[in-house]
Amino acid sequence: MNRKDLAEAVRQELPKTRWEHTLRVVDTALELADRFGADREKVDLAALLHDFCKFWPEKRMEKVIRDRDLPRDLLEHNVELWHAFVGAEAVRDRFGIEDGEILDAIRYHTSGRPHMSLLDKIILLADYIEPGRKFPGVEEVRQLAREDLDKAVLKSLDNTLVFLIHRGQKVYPLTLAARNDMVDRVRQPRSKEESL
Template identity: 75%
Template sequence: MNQDERTEAVRKQLPKTRWEHTLRVVETAVELADRVGVDRKQARLAALLHDYCKFWPRERMERIIRERGLPQDLLKHHVELWHAPVGAEVVREELEVEDEGVLDAIRYHTTGRPHMSLLDKVIFLADYIEPGRQFPGVEEVRELARKDLDQAVLKSLDNTLVFLIQRGQKVYPLTVAARNDMVDRIRQPRPKEESL
């Protein structure tokens, strides 16, 4: 399956506003990728596909979680998290995506994870800071993303945790683990080339 076919497949899955969001995520991901040395083709593909299953019925996603042996604790957390791991499985099969880095970036774009790859961080942040996003704290994360990807990821995770806690919602354990890992990474001295 070529890029045009994948693009059309995604467009058909999404309402107009979410398709426009996806296009902005692609643009943002490519900008971030160019800045930090991530392969722009990988970034473009992961960004294009990140919300492929976002509007699938809950029952369909639940069936895939159960049938594919995805983490069952997902089912005890908000349905908003499901489309990312489900999407990684589906695009592997339906859209013939074999790049594990791209699949991981899709899989973890809602939760983060410990030891995120640069591509993971690019997609996670591109989804969070694309120009159409308007919510408290997004400008600070955009500014941080221009200087330090790790600081921007940490701030976005912090914002997410505060948002969920203030609303009395559960926090997915992988998100807490991702946040703690980012704290450890930032506190450790990094080689000079990584801090540029």
């Protein structure tokens, strides 16, 4: 399937506002790809497909989670996480996409994960900072994304954790693990004086 047909298939799955979000994520992701040296074709595809299942009914997504033996703990957490894991399965089935990097970037764009690839980080971050996003802290993440991808991803994960905690929601363990891994990645070596 060519890119135009893929885009049309995604557009048909989404309400107009979410399709517009997807287009902004693609643009943002390609800017990040250019800035940080990622494969533009993979970035484009992952960004285009990242929300393919976002508006599927919960029962449909739950069935995929159960039938495909996806992590069952997803069902104990916010439904907002489900579409990413289900989406990776759906785009493989519907469009024949077998590239593991693209599928992982779709799968983890909401939760994050430890040891994220460059593509994972770009899709997660593009989804978070695309120009239509308006919430406290997003501008700081946008600023960081101009200079340091890892610091921007870490700040986005920090913000997500604070948001969930303030709303009294559970934190998906993979998101906490992703955040801890990013802390290790951005931590500056301590000076001898600090370690005494």
